[in-house]
Amino acid sequence: MKILGIVRKHSVAFFTGIVFAVVCFIGINTAMEPTSNSEFCGGQCHEMKAAYRSWELSPHGANKYGLRVECINCHLPPKDEFFRHIIAKAYDGGKDVFKHYFIGDYDIEKARTKVLEHFPNKRCMHCHKSLLTKSGSSAARKAHMEVLNPSDEYEFRCVECHEDVAHERENKLFSS
Numbered sequence: 474m475k476i477l478g479i480v481r482k483h484s485v486a487f488f489t490g491i492v493f494a495v496v497c498f499i500g501i502n503t504a505m506e507p508t509s510n511s512e513f514c515g516g517q518c519h520e521m522k523a524a525y526r527s528w529e530l531s532p533h534g535a536n537k538y539g540l541r542v543e544c545i546n547c548h549l550p551p552k553d554e555f556f557r558h559i560i561a562k563a564y565d566g567g568k569d570v571f572k573h574y575f576i577g578d579y580d581i582e583k584a585r586t587k588v589l590e591h592f593p594n595k596r597c598m599h600c601h602k603s604l605l606t607k608s609g610s611s612a613a614r615k616a617h618m619e620v621l622n623p624s625d626e627y628e629f630r631c632v633e634c635h636e637d638v639a640h641e642r643e644n645k646l647f648s649s
């Protein structure tokens with residue numbers, strides 16, 4: 474077979490390539506682990522303090538089921554889209570570090586608006602798949618019917634109604 478012939482002829486390069494790919498893969502995953510938890514994302518610089526504290530008080534940071542939804546579950550494409558995930562992670566991380574050292578003043582309201590404008594429904598629905606089959610209130614059913622069957626003119630977005638669901642900024646315990 475032609476392919477086998479090529480592999481045999483270039484076997485050193487071929488196996489070096491495989492070893493290199495495996496090492497890179499392990500390296501990326503090792504570097505991903507400690508930089509992916511919420512303490513790292515929220516605890517490293519003062520700009521993130523408000524986000525971290527308000528998340529801790531929100532139903533995604535703490536709830537009766539003992540489940541925690543980590544920062545990266547919402548702010549990055551899901552991990553099963555591996556390459557999109559690491560590229561977005563590297564880009565966002567780099568941008569945050571750059572802004573921290575070279576831009577200075579951080580405007581929370583501006584950042585909030587930016588996130589709200591771009592937050593994709595798909596990311597919420599990654600976890601909340603069965604919105605209509607849940608025995609929620611009728612108000613929720615009606616609202617979600619409209620979300621899941623959008624009219625041509627307008628598509629509702631989850632965060633328009635659930636703005637504070639991830640960062641509980643109104644809580645009395647919260648002070649930035």
Ligand code: HEC
Binds near residue numbers: 512545585636
């Ligand atoms: C359930 C999804 C979700 C989770 C989990 C989540 N966020 Fe957010 N985040 C949002 C949404 C939606 C907004 C915009 C609304 C707002 O800011 O209240 C936002 C806004 C932000 C902002 C911009 C406003 C600000 O406070 O500076 C930052 C930074 C941020 N999040 C960081 C984090 C960090 C750090 C964590 C983990 C400790 C986290 N987020 C967890 C969805 C999420």
Ligand code: HEC
Binds near residue numbers: 536596600
């Ligand atoms: C990684 C999974 C995950 C993602 C992503 C996620 N959620 Fe959640 N969400 C949960 C879990 C877990 C709970 C807590 C258990 C529960 O109440 O069902 C929760 C709870 C909620 C609740 C109930 C809050 C309450 O007061 O009881 C709402 C509303 C909600 N999420 C909306 C959203 C919206 C809107 C987004 C996108 C901005 C989102 N979620 C993203 C997993 C997720």
Ligand code: HEC
Binds near residue numbers: 594597608610
């Ligand atoms: C037009 C407003 C509106 C939009 C848009 C919306 N919701 Fe809701 N949602 C509600 C209302 C109202 C409730 C009920 C609130 C309550 O009972 O406290 C609710 C409740 C929920 C709950 C709690 C469980 C339940 O079913 O009662 C979850 C989870 C949730 N929404 C997720 C989402 C997700 C994910 C999206 C985007 C795909 C979304 N919502 C878009 C209005 C909306």
